[in-house]
Amino acid sequence: MTSTNQTLNPAGGVPASPAGLRPAGRTSNRAAETRRKWYEIIGLTTPAIVVYVMFVLVPMGFAFYYSLFRWRGVGPPTEYIGFDNYVMAFQDPIFLDALRNNAIIVFGSLAIQGPIALGVALLLNRNFRGRTVFRLLAFVPYVLAEVTVGIMWKLILTDGGTFDALLRSIGLGGLVQPWLADLDLVIWTLLFVLTWKYVGFAIILLLAGLSNVPQELNEAAAIDGASWWQIQRHVTLPLLGPTIRIWMFLSMIGSLQVFDVIWVTSVPAVRSLGASATMATYMVDNGFFARLWGYGNAVAVILFAISFVAALLFQRFLLRRDIEGAITRRANRP
Amino acid sequence: MTANTVLSPSAKRRPVSWGNPLTYALALAVAAVSITPVVYVIIGGFRTTPQIVANPAGLPDPWVVDNYVRVLTQSDFWRQAFNSAVVSLGTTLGVVALGVCAAFVLARYTFRGREVLYTFFTLGLLFPAGAAILPLYLMLRDLNLINSYYAVILPQVAFSLPLTIVILRPFLSAIPRELEDAAAIDGTGRLGFLWRIMLPLSRPALVTVGILAFVTSWNAFLLPLLVLGDASLHTLPLGVQNFSSQYTSDTAGILAFTSLAMLPALLFFTFAEKQIVGGLQGAVKG
Structure with missing residues:
Protein backbone atom coordinates (compact mmCIF):
# COMPACT_ATOMS: atom_id res chain seq x y z
CA MET A 1 0.00 0.00 0.00
CA THR A 2 2.71 2.38 1.01
CA SER A 3 4.61 1.70 -2.17
CA THR A 4 1.58 2.61 -4.33
CA ASN A 5 1.33 5.80 -2.46
CA GLN A 6 4.98 6.63 -2.90
CA THR A 7 5.14 5.95 -6.60
CA LEU A 8 2.20 8.23 -7.15
CA ASN A 9 3.72 10.94 -5.08
CA PRO A 10 7.25 11.51 -6.29
CA ALA A 11 7.74 14.71 -4.36
CA GLY A 12 6.40 13.69 -1.00
CA GLY A 13 8.64 10.87 0.22
CA VAL A 14 7.16 8.75 2.97
CA PRO A 15 3.58 9.85 3.55
CA ALA A 16 3.48 10.97 7.11
CA SER A 17 0.17 11.29 8.87
CA PRO A 18 -0.65 14.99 9.16
CA ALA A 19 -0.95 16.21 12.70
CA GLY A 20 -4.35 15.80 14.23
CA LEU A 21 -5.56 13.14 11.80
CA ARG A 22 -6.02 9.79 13.47
CA PRO A 23 -5.05 6.85 11.29
CA ALA A 24 -8.11 4.99 10.03
CA GLY A 25 -10.39 6.10 12.80
CA ARG A 26 -13.53 4.72 11.16
CA THR A 27 -15.09 3.06 14.15
CA SER A 28 -13.81 5.32 16.93
CA ASN A 29 -15.95 8.40 16.75
CA ARG A 30 -18.59 8.90 14.09
CA ALA A 31 -19.61 12.36 15.27
CA ALA A 32 -16.10 13.74 15.29
CA GLU A 33 -15.53 12.26 11.87
CA THR A 34 -18.66 13.91 10.48
CA ARG A 35 -17.80 17.19 12.10
CA ARG A 36 -14.34 17.15 10.59
CA LYS A 37 -15.79 16.34 7.18
CA TRP A 38 -17.99 19.41 7.39
CA TYR A 39 -15.07 21.57 8.52
CA GLU A 40 -13.17 20.42 5.43
CA ILE A 41 -16.12 21.01 3.13
CA ILE A 42 -16.68 24.50 4.50
CA GLY A 43 -13.00 25.37 4.64
CA LEU A 44 -12.31 24.30 1.07
CA THR A 45 -15.36 25.82 -0.59
CA THR A 46 -15.73 29.08 1.34
CA PRO A 47 -13.02 31.07 -0.50
CA ALA A 48 -14.48 30.15 -3.88
CA ILE A 49 -18.04 30.85 -2.76
CA VAL A 50 -17.13 34.23 -1.23
CA VAL A 51 -15.25 35.47 -4.31
CA TYR A 52 -17.92 34.12 -6.66
CA VAL A 53 -20.84 35.60 -4.74
CA MET A 54 -19.15 38.90 -4.15
CA PHE A 55 -17.93 39.59 -7.67
CA VAL A 56 -20.46 37.73 -9.83
CA LEU A 57 -23.81 37.61 -8.05
CA VAL A 58 -23.81 40.71 -5.84
CA PRO A 59 -23.02 43.15 -8.69
CA MET A 60 -26.00 41.91 -10.69
CA GLY A 61 -28.23 42.53 -7.68
CA PHE A 62 -26.88 46.06 -7.35
CA ALA A 63 -27.37 46.64 -11.07
CA PHE A 64 -31.09 46.11 -10.64
CA TYR A 65 -31.19 48.43 -7.63
CA TYR A 66 -29.27 51.23 -9.35
CA SER A 67 -31.37 50.85 -12.49
CA LEU A 68 -34.41 52.21 -10.63
CA PHE A 69 -32.77 55.60 -10.08
CA ARG A 70 -31.72 58.60 -12.07
CA TRP A 71 -28.17 58.76 -10.82
CA ARG A 72 -24.91 60.34 -11.97
CA GLY A 73 -22.77 58.07 -9.79
CA VAL A 74 -21.94 60.61 -7.10
CA GLY A 75 -23.14 59.90 -3.56
CA PRO A 76 -25.89 57.38 -2.91
CA PRO A 77 -28.69 57.19 -5.48
CA THR A 78 -31.72 59.19 -4.30
CA GLU A 79 -33.86 60.07 -7.29
CA TYR A 80 -36.12 57.01 -7.58
CA ILE A 81 -37.82 56.82 -10.97
CA GLY A 82 -39.14 53.25 -11.03
CA PHE A 83 -38.83 51.58 -14.41
CA ASP A 84 -38.41 54.81 -16.40
CA MET B 1 -8.38 7.71 -54.10
CA THR B 2 -11.56 6.19 -52.71
CA ALA B 3 -9.68 3.53 -50.79
CA ASN B 4 -7.46 6.18 -49.34
CA THR B 5 -10.37 8.31 -48.13
CA VAL B 6 -12.17 5.35 -46.65
CA LEU B 7 -9.17 4.22 -44.70
CA SER B 8 -7.84 7.52 -43.53
CA PRO B 9 -10.14 8.01 -40.52
CA SER B 10 -9.03 4.67 -39.15
CA ALA B 11 -5.38 5.37 -39.77
CA LYS B 12 -4.65 6.48 -36.24
CA ARG B 13 -2.65 3.43 -35.34
CA ARG B 14 -0.61 3.38 -38.50
CA PRO B 15 2.37 5.68 -39.02
CA VAL B 16 1.41 9.16 -40.13
CA SER B 17 1.00 9.25 -43.88
CA TRP B 18 1.00 12.00 -46.42
CA GLY B 19 -2.64 12.92 -47.02
CA ASN B 20 -4.03 13.46 -50.49
CA PRO B 21 -3.39 16.73 -52.34
CA LEU B 22 -6.93 17.99 -51.79
CA THR B 23 -6.47 17.75 -48.01
CA TYR B 24 -3.33 19.84 -48.28
CA ALA B 25 -4.91 22.38 -50.58
CA LEU B 26 -7.79 22.92 -48.16
CA ALA B 27 -5.52 23.00 -45.11
CA LEU B 28 -3.30 25.56 -46.80
CA ALA B 29 -6.32 27.69 -47.62
CA VAL B 30 -7.44 27.59 -43.99
CA ALA B 31 -3.95 28.51 -42.81
CA ALA B 32 -3.74 31.36 -45.31
CA VAL B 33 -7.01 32.90 -44.17
CA SER B 34 -5.94 32.62 -40.52
CA ILE B 35 -2.49 34.07 -40.67
CA THR B 36 -2.31 36.41 -43.68
CA PRO B 37 -3.58 39.42 -41.69
CA VAL B 38 -1.19 38.58 -38.84
CA VAL B 39 1.77 38.25 -41.19
CA TYR B 40 0.73 41.53 -42.79
CA VAL B 41 0.88 43.27 -39.40
CA ILE B 42 4.28 41.81 -38.52
CA ILE B 43 5.80 42.63 -41.93
CA GLY B 44 4.14 46.04 -41.95
CA GLY B 45 6.11 46.83 -38.80
CA PHE B 46 9.26 46.59 -40.89
CA ARG B 47 8.13 49.35 -43.26
CA THR B 48 8.00 53.09 -42.79
CA THR B 49 4.74 55.02 -42.66
CA PRO B 50 5.46 56.82 -45.99
CA GLN B 51 6.04 53.42 -47.59
CA ILE B 52 2.69 52.20 -46.24
CA VAL B 53 0.86 55.32 -47.38
CA ALA B 54 2.38 55.10 -50.85
CA ASN B 55 1.51 51.42 -51.28
CA PRO B 56 -0.61 49.90 -48.50
CA ALA B 57 -0.30 46.34 -49.79
CA GLY B 58 3.41 46.29 -50.63
CA LEU B 59 6.42 44.61 -49.09
CA PRO B 60 9.07 46.45 -47.06
CA ASP B 61 11.57 48.20 -49.33
CA PRO B 62 13.98 48.58 -47.66
CA TRP B 63 13.34 46.62 -44.44
CA VAL B 64 13.64 48.84 -41.38
CA VAL B 65 13.78 47.66 -37.77
CA ASP B 66 13.40 51.19 -36.52
CA ASN B 67 9.74 50.81 -35.47
CA TYR B 68 10.40 47.73 -33.40
CA VAL B 69 13.44 49.28 -31.77
CA ARG B 70 11.43 52.41 -31.00
CA VAL B 71 8.62 50.46 -29.32
CA LEU B 72 11.03 48.30 -27.34
CA THR B 73 13.08 51.22 -26.06
CA GLN B 74 10.92 54.33 -25.87
CA SER B 75 7.33 53.47 -25.18
CA ASP B 76 5.71 52.08 -22.07
CA PHE B 77 5.74 48.65 -23.63
CA TRP B 78 7.77 46.96 -20.91
CA ARG B 79 5.80 48.35 -18.00
CA GLN B 80 2.57 47.31 -19.67
CA ALA B 81 3.93 43.85 -20.32
CA PHE B 82 4.89 43.64 -16.65
CA ASN B 83 1.41 44.73 -15.54
CA SER B 84 -0.17 42.19 -17.86
CA ALA B 85 2.08 39.48 -16.43
CA VAL B 86 1.23 40.36 -12.82
CA VAL B 87 -2.50 40.46 -13.48
CA SER B 88 -2.53 37.26 -15.54
CA LEU B 89 -0.39 35.26 -13.14
CA GLY B 90 -2.40 36.48 -10.17
CA THR B 91 -5.63 35.52 -11.89
CA THR B 92 -4.30 32.11 -12.89
CA LEU B 93 -3.04 31.27 -9.40
CA GLY B 94 -6.28 32.44 -7.82
CA VAL B 95 -8.51 30.52 -10.20
CA VAL B 96 -6.55 27.30 -9.93
CA ALA B 97 -6.25 27.45 -6.11
CA LEU B 98 -9.89 28.30 -5.42
CA GLY B 99 -11.20 26.15 -8.26
CA VAL B 100 -9.34 23.00 -7.30
CA CYS B 101 -10.44 23.23 -3.65
CA ALA B 102 -14.09 23.69 -4.58
CA ALA B 103 -13.98 21.07 -7.32
CA PHE B 104 -12.30 18.61 -4.95
CA VAL B 105 -15.14 18.93 -2.47
CA LEU B 106 -17.74 18.64 -5.23
CA ALA B 107 -16.01 15.58 -6.65
CA ARG B 108 -14.91 13.57 -3.61
CA TYR B 109 -17.24 14.35 -0.72
CA THR B 110 -20.77 13.09 -0.36
CA PHE B 111 -22.91 15.52 1.55
CA ARG B 112 -26.36 17.00 1.52
CA GLY B 113 -26.59 19.97 -0.84
CA ARG B 114 -23.66 18.98 -3.02
CA GLU B 115 -25.57 19.11 -6.30
CA VAL B 116 -27.18 22.36 -5.24
CA LEU B 117 -23.75 23.87 -4.69
CA TYR B 118 -22.57 22.60 -8.07
CA THR B 119 -25.60 24.07 -9.84
CA PHE B 120 -25.00 27.29 -7.95
CA PHE B 121 -21.51 27.52 -9.44
CA THR B 122 -22.56 26.49 -12.95
CA LEU B 123 -25.18 29.22 -12.84
CA GLY B 124 -22.24 31.58 -13.22
CA LEU B 125 -21.83 30.40 -16.82
CA LEU B 126 -25.06 32.26 -17.53
CA PHE B 127 -23.80 35.52 -16.05
CA PRO B 128 -22.01 37.35 -18.81
CA ALA B 129 -19.06 39.23 -17.36
CA GLY B 130 -19.85 42.08 -19.70
CA ALA B 131 -23.32 42.64 -18.25
CA ALA B 132 -21.98 43.00 -14.71
CA ILE B 133 -19.24 45.47 -15.60
CA LEU B 134 -20.96 48.70 -14.51
CA PRO B 135 -22.08 47.55 -11.04
CA LEU B 136 -18.73 45.81 -10.68
CA TYR B 137 -16.97 49.10 -11.31
CA LEU B 138 -19.17 50.85 -8.73
CA MET B 139 -18.51 48.15 -6.16
CA LEU B 140 -14.74 48.21 -6.71
CA ARG B 141 -14.86 51.98 -6.42
CA ASP B 142 -16.67 51.76 -3.08
CA LEU B 143 -14.13 49.17 -1.88
CA ASN B 144 -11.31 51.56 -2.87
CA LEU B 145 -9.84 48.95 -5.17
CA ILE B 146 -9.94 51.03 -8.37
CA ASN B 147 -6.47 51.50 -9.85
CA SER B 148 -5.00 48.42 -8.25
CA TYR B 149 -4.14 44.98 -9.61
CA TYR B 150 -6.83 43.48 -7.36
CA ALA B 151 -9.54 45.37 -9.24
CA VAL B 152 -8.76 43.19 -12.25
CA ILE B 153 -7.61 39.99 -10.58
CA LEU B 154 -10.50 39.39 -8.16
CA PRO B 155 -13.36 39.78 -10.67
CA GLN B 156 -11.45 37.74 -13.25
CA VAL B 157 -10.97 34.95 -10.74
CA ALA B 158 -14.67 35.07 -9.86
CA PHE B 159 -15.84 34.94 -13.46
CA SER B 160 -13.42 32.14 -14.38
CA LEU B 161 -14.47 29.92 -11.46
CA PRO B 162 -17.61 28.37 -13.01
CA LEU B 163 -15.84 27.10 -16.12
CA THR B 164 -12.86 25.93 -14.04
CA ILE B 165 -15.09 23.91 -11.73
CA VAL B 166 -17.04 22.46 -14.66
CA ILE B 167 -13.78 21.26 -16.25
CA LEU B 168 -12.08 20.06 -13.06
CA ARG B 169 -14.91 18.20 -11.34
CA PRO B 170 -15.28 15.27 -13.74
CA PHE B 171 -11.51 14.96 -13.83
CA LEU B 172 -11.19 14.74 -10.06
CA SER B 173 -14.17 12.35 -9.85
CA ALA B 174 -12.51 9.98 -12.29
CA ILE B 175 -9.54 9.27 -10.02
CA PRO B 176 -10.17 5.79 -8.58
CA ARG B 177 -11.76 5.45 -5.18
CA GLU B 178 -9.20 2.76 -4.29
CA LEU B 179 -6.43 5.33 -4.16
CA GLU B 180 -8.34 7.28 -1.56
CA ASP B 181 -8.95 4.13 0.49
CA ALA B 182 -5.30 3.18 0.23
CA ALA B 183 -4.29 6.61 1.41
CA ALA B 184 -6.73 6.37 4.31
CA ILE B 185 -5.32 3.01 5.37
CA ASP B 186 -1.86 4.56 5.30
CA GLY B 187 -3.17 7.21 7.65
CA THR B 188 -3.48 10.05 5.17
CA GLY B 189 -6.58 12.18 5.69
CA ARG B 190 -8.66 13.57 2.87
CA LEU B 191 -6.69 16.81 2.82
CA GLY B 192 -3.43 14.91 2.61
CA PHE B 193 -4.99 12.89 -0.19
CA LEU B 194 -5.84 16.10 -2.05
CA TRP B 195 -2.36 17.53 -1.62
CA ARG B 196 -0.22 14.44 -2.13
CA ILE B 197 -2.18 12.39 -4.64
CA MET B 198 -4.92 14.42 -6.31
CA LEU B 199 -2.84 17.43 -7.29
CA PRO B 200 0.03 15.51 -8.91
CA LEU B 201 -2.41 13.22 -10.73
CA SER B 202 -4.60 16.00 -12.06
CA ARG B 203 -1.82 18.15 -13.41
CA PRO B 204 -3.05 17.97 -17.04
CA ALA B 205 -6.47 19.32 -16.07
CA LEU B 206 -4.92 21.98 -13.86
CA VAL B 207 -2.68 23.10 -16.70
CA THR B 208 -5.69 23.34 -19.01
CA VAL B 209 -7.74 25.54 -16.73
CA GLY B 210 -4.63 27.54 -15.87
CA ILE B 211 -3.88 28.24 -19.51
CA LEU B 212 -7.47 29.19 -20.28
CA ALA B 213 -7.52 31.60 -17.33
CA PHE B 214 -4.12 33.02 -18.25
CA VAL B 215 -4.90 33.70 -21.89
CA THR B 216 -8.33 35.15 -21.07
CA SER B 217 -6.75 37.45 -18.52
CA TRP B 218 -3.83 38.40 -20.75
CA ASN B 219 -6.23 39.46 -23.51
CA ALA B 220 -8.85 41.12 -21.28
CA PHE B 221 -9.82 44.63 -22.28
CA LEU B 222 -13.17 45.82 -20.90
CA LEU B 223 -12.49 45.36 -17.18
CA PRO B 224 -9.00 46.94 -17.25
CA LEU B 225 -10.37 49.75 -19.42
CA LEU B 226 -12.83 50.70 -16.70
CA VAL B 227 -10.92 50.03 -13.50
CA LEU B 228 -7.33 50.91 -14.46
CA GLY B 229 -7.54 54.62 -15.16
CA ASP B 230 -3.97 55.13 -13.93
CA ALA B 231 -1.73 54.88 -17.00
CA SER B 232 1.13 53.35 -15.01
CA LEU B 233 -1.06 50.30 -14.32
CA HIS B 234 -2.20 49.81 -17.92
CA THR B 235 -2.00 46.32 -19.33
CA LEU B 236 -0.86 45.55 -22.88
CA PRO B 237 -4.32 45.57 -24.52
CA LEU B 238 -4.95 49.03 -23.08
CA GLY B 239 -1.50 50.10 -24.19
CA VAL B 240 -2.06 48.92 -27.75
CA GLN B 241 -5.41 50.67 -27.93
CA ASN B 242 -4.03 53.91 -26.49
CA PHE B 243 -0.99 53.86 -28.75
CA SER B 244 -3.14 53.38 -31.83
CA SER B 245 -5.50 56.21 -30.95
CA GLN B 246 -2.72 58.55 -29.80
CA TYR B 247 -0.41 58.18 -32.79
CA THR B 248 -2.99 57.65 -35.53
CA SER B 249 -0.63 58.89 -38.22
CA ASP B 250 2.21 56.57 -37.15
CA THR B 251 0.83 53.49 -38.93
CA ALA B 252 4.16 51.67 -38.95
CA GLY B 253 4.59 52.26 -35.22
CA ILE B 254 1.10 50.90 -34.52
CA LEU B 255 1.85 47.79 -36.57
CA ALA B 256 5.11 47.21 -34.69
CA PHE B 257 3.50 47.76 -31.28
CA THR B 258 0.61 45.45 -32.17
CA SER B 259 3.00 42.73 -33.37
CA LEU B 260 5.05 42.85 -30.19
CA ALA B 261 1.93 42.82 -28.02
CA MET B 262 0.55 39.68 -29.65
CA LEU B 263 3.80 37.70 -29.55
CA PRO B 264 3.61 36.46 -25.93
CA ALA B 265 0.12 35.01 -26.27
CA LEU B 266 1.06 33.37 -29.57
CA LEU B 267 4.21 31.78 -28.16
CA PHE B 268 2.42 30.67 -25.02
CA PHE B 269 -0.35 29.04 -26.98
CA THR B 270 2.04 27.33 -29.39
CA PHE B 271 3.63 25.53 -26.47
CA ALA B 272 0.36 24.67 -24.77
CA GLU B 273 -1.97 23.82 -27.66
CA LYS B 274 -1.92 20.05 -26.99
CA GLN B 275 -2.79 20.61 -23.34
CA ILE B 276 -5.78 22.77 -24.16
CA VAL B 277 -7.35 20.44 -26.70
CA GLY B 278 -6.55 17.44 -24.50
CA GLY B 279 -7.98 19.03 -21.38
CA LEU B 280 -11.17 20.12 -23.13
CA GLN B 281 -11.93 16.54 -24.18
CA GLY B 282 -13.31 15.71 -20.75
CA ALA B 283 -15.33 18.88 -20.65
CA VAL B 284 -17.11 18.47 -23.99
CA LYS B 285 -18.08 14.85 -23.45
CA GLY B 286 -21.63 16.13 -22.90
Missing part, protein backbone atom coordinates in the same frame (compact mmCIF):
# COMPACT_ATOMS: atom_id res chain seq x y z
CA ASN A 85 -34.86 53.89 -17.39
CA TYR A 86 -36.12 50.69 -18.98
CA VAL A 87 -38.87 52.51 -20.85
CA MET A 88 -36.33 55.07 -22.01
CA ALA A 89 -34.00 52.38 -23.32
CA PHE A 90 -36.67 50.71 -25.41
CA GLN A 91 -37.70 54.09 -26.80
CA ASP A 92 -34.18 55.00 -27.86
CA PRO A 93 -33.70 54.11 -31.56
CA ILE A 94 -29.95 53.71 -30.95
CA PHE A 95 -30.59 51.02 -28.35
CA LEU A 96 -33.00 49.29 -30.73
CA ASP A 97 -30.26 49.40 -33.37
CA ALA A 98 -27.92 47.83 -30.84
CA LEU A 99 -30.47 45.06 -30.21
CA ARG A 100 -30.78 44.45 -33.94
CA ASN A 101 -26.99 44.35 -34.29
CA ASN A 102 -26.72 41.83 -31.45
CA ALA A 103 -29.35 39.68 -33.18
CA ILE A 104 -27.36 39.85 -36.44
CA ILE A 105 -24.20 38.84 -34.60
CA VAL A 106 -25.84 35.97 -32.67
CA PHE A 107 -27.48 34.37 -35.70
CA GLY A 108 -24.76 35.35 -38.16
CA SER A 109 -22.10 33.77 -35.94
CA LEU A 110 -24.03 30.52 -35.55
CA ALA A 111 -24.93 30.28 -39.23
CA ILE A 112 -21.49 31.13 -40.62
CA GLN A 113 -19.05 29.82 -38.02
CA GLY A 114 -20.82 26.49 -37.46
CA PRO A 115 -20.48 25.05 -40.97
CA ILE A 116 -17.00 26.50 -41.47
CA ALA A 117 -15.75 25.16 -38.15
CA LEU A 118 -17.26 21.75 -38.79
CA GLY A 119 -15.60 21.51 -42.18
CA VAL A 120 -12.22 22.65 -40.91
CA ALA A 121 -12.40 20.40 -37.84
CA LEU A 122 -13.21 17.34 -39.96
CA LEU A 123 -10.37 18.31 -42.27
CA LEU A 124 -7.85 18.79 -39.47
CA ASN A 125 -9.00 15.59 -37.78
CA ARG A 126 -7.74 13.57 -40.73
CA ASN A 127 -4.41 11.96 -40.36
CA PHE A 128 -1.80 13.68 -42.46
CA ARG A 129 1.71 14.91 -42.05
CA GLY A 130 1.91 18.45 -40.74
CA ARG A 131 -1.53 18.31 -39.18
CA THR A 132 -0.29 19.76 -35.89
CA VAL A 133 1.13 22.81 -37.63
CA PHE A 134 -2.08 23.42 -39.57
CA ARG A 135 -4.09 23.10 -36.36
CA LEU A 136 -1.92 25.69 -34.66
CA LEU A 137 -2.27 28.08 -37.58
CA ALA A 138 -6.04 27.69 -37.57
CA PHE A 139 -6.16 28.61 -33.89
CA VAL A 140 -4.06 31.77 -34.26
CA PRO A 141 -6.94 34.26 -34.63
CA TYR A 142 -8.65 32.91 -31.54
CA VAL A 143 -5.54 33.31 -29.40
CA LEU A 144 -4.93 36.93 -30.39
CA ALA A 145 -6.28 39.58 -28.06
CA GLU A 146 -9.54 41.15 -29.20
CA VAL A 147 -7.83 44.55 -29.16
CA THR A 148 -5.07 43.31 -31.43
CA VAL A 149 -7.59 41.86 -33.86
CA GLY A 150 -9.63 45.05 -33.83
CA ILE A 151 -6.69 47.34 -34.55
CA MET A 152 -5.35 44.99 -37.17
CA TRP A 153 -8.57 44.88 -39.16
CA LYS A 154 -9.18 48.56 -38.65
CA LEU A 155 -5.85 49.32 -40.34
CA ILE A 156 -6.54 46.83 -43.12
CA LEU A 157 -10.12 47.94 -43.82
CA THR A 158 -9.74 51.67 -43.34
CA ASP A 159 -10.59 53.90 -46.33
CA GLY A 160 -7.78 53.66 -48.85
CA GLY A 161 -6.14 50.99 -46.69
CA THR A 162 -4.55 47.69 -47.53
CA PHE A 163 -7.69 45.85 -48.51
CA ASP A 164 -8.82 48.58 -50.88
CA ALA A 165 -5.35 48.74 -52.41
CA LEU A 166 -5.41 44.97 -52.89
CA LEU A 167 -8.79 45.11 -54.60
CA ARG A 168 -7.57 47.87 -56.94
CA SER A 169 -4.37 46.05 -57.76
CA ILE A 170 -6.28 43.00 -58.98
CA GLY A 171 -8.67 45.16 -61.00
CA LEU A 172 -11.64 45.01 -58.64
CA GLY A 173 -11.46 48.68 -57.67
CA GLY A 174 -15.19 48.96 -58.33
CA LEU A 175 -15.88 46.88 -55.25
CA VAL A 176 -14.14 49.28 -52.89
CA GLN A 177 -16.46 50.39 -50.11
CA PRO A 178 -16.16 52.49 -46.95
CA TRP A 179 -16.13 49.19 -45.03
CA LEU A 180 -16.13 50.72 -41.56
CA ALA A 181 -17.85 54.03 -42.31
CA ASP A 182 -20.91 53.02 -44.31
CA LEU A 183 -23.81 52.92 -41.86
CA ASP A 184 -25.52 49.98 -43.55
CA LEU A 185 -22.38 48.03 -44.23
CA VAL A 186 -20.38 48.39 -41.02
CA ILE A 187 -22.22 45.73 -38.99
CA TRP A 188 -21.57 43.14 -41.71
CA THR A 189 -17.92 44.12 -41.83
CA LEU A 190 -17.80 43.65 -38.07
CA LEU A 191 -19.56 40.30 -38.39
CA PHE A 192 -16.80 39.26 -40.76
CA VAL A 193 -14.09 40.31 -38.29
CA LEU A 194 -15.87 38.49 -35.45
CA THR A 195 -16.19 35.37 -37.58
CA TRP A 196 -12.50 35.46 -38.44
CA LYS A 197 -11.64 35.85 -34.77
CA TYR A 198 -13.93 33.29 -33.18
CA VAL A 199 -14.25 30.47 -35.67
CA GLY A 200 -11.04 29.08 -34.18
CA PHE A 201 -12.80 28.60 -30.85
CA ALA A 202 -15.44 26.44 -32.51
CA ILE A 203 -12.67 24.48 -34.23
CA ILE A 204 -10.86 23.83 -30.94
CA LEU A 205 -14.04 22.56 -29.27
CA LEU A 206 -15.03 20.40 -32.24
CA LEU A 207 -11.56 18.87 -32.50
CA ALA A 208 -11.70 18.03 -28.80
CA GLY A 209 -15.12 16.47 -29.38
CA LEU A 210 -13.90 14.58 -32.45
CA SER A 211 -11.09 12.96 -30.52
CA ASN A 212 -13.74 11.47 -28.23
CA VAL A 213 -15.41 9.66 -31.12
CA PRO A 214 -14.28 6.04 -30.84
CA GLN A 215 -12.14 4.92 -33.77
CA GLU A 216 -13.83 1.51 -33.72
CA LEU A 217 -17.09 3.01 -34.96
CA ASN A 218 -15.40 4.56 -37.96
CA GLU A 219 -13.55 1.33 -38.65
CA ALA A 220 -16.74 -0.70 -38.43
CA ALA A 221 -18.49 1.69 -40.82
CA ALA A 222 -15.54 1.56 -43.21
CA ILE A 223 -15.61 -2.25 -43.19
CA ASP A 224 -19.30 -2.10 -43.99
CA GLY A 225 -18.35 -0.13 -47.08
CA ALA A 226 -19.27 3.37 -45.99
CA SER A 227 -17.40 6.19 -47.73
CA TRP A 228 -15.52 8.87 -45.81
CA TRP A 229 -18.42 11.27 -46.33
CA GLN A 230 -20.98 8.72 -45.19
CA ILE A 231 -18.97 8.02 -42.06
CA GLN A 232 -18.76 11.71 -41.21
CA ARG A 233 -22.45 12.25 -41.90
CA HIS A 234 -23.91 9.21 -40.16
CA VAL A 235 -21.37 8.31 -37.48
CA THR A 236 -19.25 11.29 -36.53
CA LEU A 237 -21.77 14.10 -36.80
CA PRO A 238 -24.44 12.56 -34.55
CA LEU A 239 -21.78 11.81 -31.94
CA LEU A 240 -20.60 15.43 -32.10
CA GLY A 241 -24.06 16.64 -31.11
CA PRO A 242 -23.24 17.51 -27.48
CA THR A 243 -20.07 19.38 -28.48
CA ILE A 244 -21.90 21.37 -31.15
CA ARG A 245 -24.57 22.32 -28.64
CA ILE A 246 -21.99 23.47 -26.06
CA TRP A 247 -20.34 25.59 -28.73
CA MET A 248 -23.69 27.08 -29.85
CA PHE A 249 -24.48 27.94 -26.27
CA LEU A 250 -21.13 29.62 -25.57
CA SER A 251 -21.18 31.40 -28.94
CA MET A 252 -24.65 32.76 -28.28
CA ILE A 253 -23.77 34.09 -24.82
CA GLY A 254 -20.54 35.57 -26.19
CA SER A 255 -22.33 37.25 -29.09
CA LEU A 256 -24.91 38.83 -26.81
CA GLN A 257 -22.25 40.52 -24.70
CA VAL A 258 -19.70 41.24 -27.45
CA PHE A 259 -17.77 44.41 -26.72
CA ASP A 260 -14.02 44.48 -27.33
CA VAL A 261 -13.78 43.87 -31.07
CA ILE A 262 -16.70 46.21 -31.79
CA TRP A 263 -15.33 48.93 -29.54
CA VAL A 264 -11.84 48.88 -31.03
CA THR A 265 -12.69 48.33 -34.69
CA SER A 266 -15.59 50.69 -35.20
CA VAL A 267 -15.30 54.44 -35.30
CA PRO A 268 -16.97 56.16 -32.28
CA ALA A 269 -19.00 58.43 -34.54
CA VAL A 270 -20.46 55.47 -36.40
CA ARG A 271 -21.11 53.70 -33.11
CA SER A 272 -22.91 56.67 -31.60
CA LEU A 273 -25.32 56.65 -34.56
CA GLY A 274 -26.20 53.07 -33.69
CA ALA A 275 -24.89 51.55 -36.92
CA SER A 276 -22.21 49.54 -35.12
CA ALA A 277 -23.43 49.67 -31.50
CA THR A 278 -24.13 46.54 -29.49
CA MET A 279 -25.89 46.34 -26.14
CA ALA A 280 -22.53 46.21 -24.34
CA THR A 281 -20.95 49.17 -26.15
CA TYR A 282 -24.18 51.13 -25.67
CA MET A 283 -24.12 50.31 -21.97
CA VAL A 284 -20.50 51.41 -21.49
CA ASP A 285 -20.92 54.52 -23.66
CA ASN A 286 -23.96 55.68 -21.69
CA GLY A 287 -23.22 54.35 -18.23
CA PHE A 288 -19.48 54.79 -17.83
CA PHE A 289 -18.49 57.53 -20.26
CA ALA A 290 -21.65 59.67 -20.24
CA ARG A 291 -22.00 59.01 -16.49
CA LEU A 292 -25.66 58.03 -16.73
CA TRP A 293 -25.15 55.33 -14.13
CA GLY A 294 -28.79 54.55 -13.43
CA TYR A 295 -29.55 54.28 -17.12
CA GLY A 296 -26.43 52.23 -17.85
CA ASN A 297 -27.34 49.77 -15.12
CA ALA A 298 -30.83 49.40 -16.59
CA VAL A 299 -29.20 48.45 -19.90
CA ALA A 300 -27.00 45.99 -17.98
CA VAL A 301 -30.08 44.34 -16.50
CA ILE A 302 -31.71 44.14 -19.94
CA LEU A 303 -28.55 42.60 -21.37
CA PHE A 304 -28.43 40.12 -18.52
CA ALA A 305 -32.13 39.27 -18.77
CA ILE A 306 -31.88 38.64 -22.52
CA SER A 307 -28.82 36.40 -22.06
CA PHE A 308 -30.50 34.53 -19.23
CA VAL A 309 -33.75 33.90 -21.09
CA ALA A 310 -31.86 32.93 -24.23
CA ALA A 311 -29.78 30.47 -22.21
CA LEU A 312 -32.82 28.93 -20.55
CA LEU A 313 -34.73 28.64 -23.83
CA PHE A 314 -31.68 27.14 -25.48
CA GLN A 315 -31.24 24.48 -22.83
CA ARG A 316 -34.92 23.61 -22.75
CA PHE A 317 -35.34 23.52 -26.50
CA LEU A 318 -32.20 21.55 -27.20
CA LEU A 319 -32.54 19.21 -24.27
CA ARG A 320 -35.94 18.19 -25.54
CA ARG A 321 -34.63 17.74 -29.06
CA ASP A 322 -31.83 15.67 -27.67
CA ILE A 323 -34.17 13.18 -26.12
CA GLU A 324 -36.48 13.01 -29.14
CA GLY A 325 -33.54 12.71 -31.47
CA ALA A 326 -32.08 9.83 -29.53
CA ILE A 327 -35.33 7.90 -29.69
CA THR A 328 -36.46 8.63 -33.24
CA ARG A 329 -33.03 8.15 -34.72
CA ARG A 330 -32.76 4.73 -33.21
CA ALA A 331 -36.26 3.81 -34.39
CA ASN A 332 -35.57 4.97 -37.94
CA ARG A 333 -32.42 2.98 -38.23
CA PRO A 334 -32.68 -0.23 -40.27
